[in-house]
Amino acid sequence: MTASGVPAPRPATRWTILGAVGIVFAIPIVAMVEFTLRRGLEGGYDLSRWVTVLTGDLGPAYRPLGTAIGNSVALALATVAVVLVLLVPTMILVQLKLPALRRPLEFVCLLPISIPAIVLVVGLAPVYGVIARIAGSGVWTLAFAYGIVVLPFAYRAVQSNLDALDLATLTEAARSLGASWPVVIVRVLLPNLRRGLLAAAFISVAVVLGEFTIASLLNRQNLQTALVVVQKDDPFIAVIVALLALLFAFVLLLVIGRIGRGRTRRTP
Amino acid sequence: MTVDPRRPSRRGSRRRAGSSRAAAWGTAPFALYVALFLALPTAIAIGTGFVDGEGAPTLDNVAALADPYVLSGFSTSLWLSALTAVVGAVIGALVAYALIGTDPNGALRASIDSASGVLAQFGGVMLAFAFVATIGIQGLVTVLLRDLVGVDIFADGVWLYEAPGLVLPYVYFQVPLMIITFLPALEALKPQWAEATATLGGTARDFWWRVGIPVLAPSFLGSLLLLFANAFSSFATAAALTSQGQSIVPLQIRAALTSETVLGRENLAGALALGMIVVMAAVMGLYALLQRRASRWQR
Numbered sequence: 176m177t178a179s180g181v182p183a184p185r186p187a188t189r190w191t192i193l194g195a196v197g198i199v200f201a202i203p204i205v206a207m208v209e210f211t212l213r214r215g216l217e218g219g220y221d222l223s224r225w226v227t228v229l230t231g232d233l234g235p236a237y238r239p240l241g242t243a244i245g246n247s248v249a250l251a252l253a254t255v256a257v258v259l260v261l262l263v264p265t266m267i268l269v270q271l272k273l274p275a276l277r278r279p280l281e282f283v284c285l286l287p288i289s290i291p292a293i294v295l296v297v298g299l300a301p302v303y304g305v306i307a308r309i310a311g312s313g314v315w316t317l318a319f320a321y322g323i324v325v326l327p328f329a330y331r332a333v334q335s336n337l338d339a340l341d342l343a344t345l346t347e348a349a350r351s352l353g354a355s356w357p358v359v360i361v362r363v364l365l366p367n368l369r370r371g372l373l374a375a376a377f378i379s380v381a382v383v384l385g386e387f388t389i390a391s392l393l394n395r396q397n398l399q400t401a402l403v404v405v406q407k408d409d410p411f412i413a414v415i416v417a418l419l420a421l422l423f424a425f426v427l428l429l430v431i432g433r434i435g436r437g438r439t440r441r442t443p
Numbered sequence: 444m445t446v447d448p449r450r451p452s453r454r455g456s457r458r459r460a461g462s463s464r465a466a467a468w469g470t471a472p473f474a475l476y477v478a479l480f481l482a483l484p485t486a487i488a489i490g491t492g493f494v495d496g497e498g499a500p501t502l503d504n505v506a507a508l509a510d511p512y513v514l515s516g517f518s519t520s521l522w523l524s525a526l527t528a529v530v531g532a533v534i535g536a537l538v539a540y541a542l543i544g545t546d547p548n549g550a551l552r553a554s555i556d557s558a559s560g561v562l563a564q565f566g567g568v569m570l571a572f573a574f575v576a577t578i579g580i581q582g583l584v585t586v587l588l589r590d591l592v593g594v595d596i597f598a599d600g601v602w603l604y605e606a607p608g609l610v611l612p613y614v615y616f617q618v619p620l621m622i623i624t625f626l627p628a629l630e631a632l633k634p635q636w637a638e639a640t641a642t643l644g645g646t647a648r649d650f651w652w653r654v655g656i657p658v659l660a661p662s663f664l665g666s667l668l669l670l671f672a673n674a675f676s677s678f679a680t681a682a683a684l685t686s687q688g689q690s691i692v693p694l695q696i697r698a699a700l701t702s703e704t705v706l707g708r709e710n711l712a713g714a715l716a717l718g719m720i721v722v723m724a725a726v727m728g729l730y731a732l733l734q735r736r737a738s739r740w741q742r
Binding site for chain 2: 180182189190192193202206207209262268273276283286288290291292293295296297299300301302320382384385386388391402403406410414418421424425428431433
């Protein structure tokens with residue numbers, strides 16, 4: 176009998192399915208790696224391009240790529256700030272004091288799944304026209320749009336943490352022991368919500384680093400738009416950077432998984 | 444109950460009413476943010492479809508949704524989404540089935556979860572690169588098939604940069620999304636149901652045909668709709684693969700946004716956005732209904 180109790184597939188069946196799908200899904204990744212190792216017209220393979228990228232020895236032609244990566248990192252941080260400053264306090268407030276608003280908040284937070292980024296960008300163009308006049312056309316302003324894009328992911332991460340806590344009892348206990356609200360937030364709420372907040376932050380970073388649609392159509396430079404530009408001149412470098420970004424996102428999600436699993440283990 | 448020294452103690456009910464009003468004000472910043480960056484852009488996107496270049500109301504752009512150019516975009520988007528959703532849902536469900544009985548905290552699960560997350564949410568531009576490297580004109584698979592098997596996959600012309608070329612990359616992000624969305628439903632199957640089936644003399648096959656599949660059907664269809672919506676709204680892969688093409692609706696929106704006039708109309712992007720919203724609303728509405736049905740078994 177298996178842990179879940181539901182009839183599990185026979186090992187042969189399981190490994191046939193996983194093996195076949197795994198191999199098919201590995202082909203494009205292998206093809207990308209093979210492509211970056213190709214040695215031009217004379218054939219054969221070497222590591223020279225990887226050495227160039229990893230030593231940062233790319234020359235001035237690739238400076239836009241560096242700028243774009245910087246932009247993406249700044250946007251990721253700013254988006255996490257939007258999530259932490261605007262979304263999280265609202266979610267805590269609704270959970271504690273305004274239970275009637277729980278369903279409406281969930282609806283609003285999951286709404287961006289139904290509104291394609293390409294549709295949002297049609298309406299964001301005039302909004303950003305106004306923002307550019309007020310705050311300039313700095314790339315960081317995109318973080319407001321990205322905050323909306325990551326809303327469903329961040330909401331789910333934080334909400335699953337909130338659902339696992341008895342927030343009302345925790346705060347009442349702290350208050351009745353004489354803690355002021357700021358102390359309750361810093362010493363009771365935040366430590367208990369750490370897993371949810373970390374997961375929300377990481378998933379936001381992963382989504383922002385992969386975002387292309389909005390940046391591209393609002394003419395801002397980020398990692399993804401720069402990759403498309405670089406790919407036209409030097410597809411090898413673009414593919415190497417893309418592979419590194421994929422690897423980075425993979426590790427980021429592994430860490431999120433660990434955080435989540437830690438939680439399920441603690442509450443059996 | 445504690446007495447807050449900064450606040451004179453009042454009757455409980457009045458105080459609670461006051462504090463909940465204060466709490467409601469606390470949601471104001473988030474409400475304002477969502478209004479400005481979600482509600483307003485959506486309203487503008489839909490609204491611009493109904494005005495002309497000078498801002499005067501017109502139905503001209505909406506009428507353009509019946510233009511053959513737009514219709515072909517929508518029909519390509521719809522079949523591409525439907526096809527890749529079905530293929531992705533079937534393969535993804537098979538993988539989820541294969542994962543039953545593996546340790547949810549084990550390394551296999553952890554890496555499949557993360558890889559699925561990356562490919563489903565992060566793919567975009569990279570997937571375009573991956574498939575150019577795989578089945579591009581000089582791609583690994585193209586070259587191997589040509590040199591070893593003697594099959595030229597582009598014998599009838601290069602199709603990678605047109606709508607048929609999007610099928611494989613789309614399936615490549617649909618399968619992982621299916622794994623992410625369908626696995627929780629599979630895991631919610633109650634062991635008691637399997638035990639009950641076994642007690643009544645049923646085999647594993649009986650369990651799946653009589654209990655498992657009927658119970659999972661709404662979740663499967665719901666995930667299928669989610670996959671459809673995902674493909675329908677996807678833009679990055681197609682945009683990175685074809686810099687000029689206008690085969691699917693998101694690419695037509697790009698053309699309308701960047702070149703001002705498509706079909707001689709200035710606000711066609713708004714009308715196309717409206718069309719997309721209508722399709723998405725229908726799909727997500729159906730999804731919500733199925734979810735309600737599916738959650739009956741997950742209590």
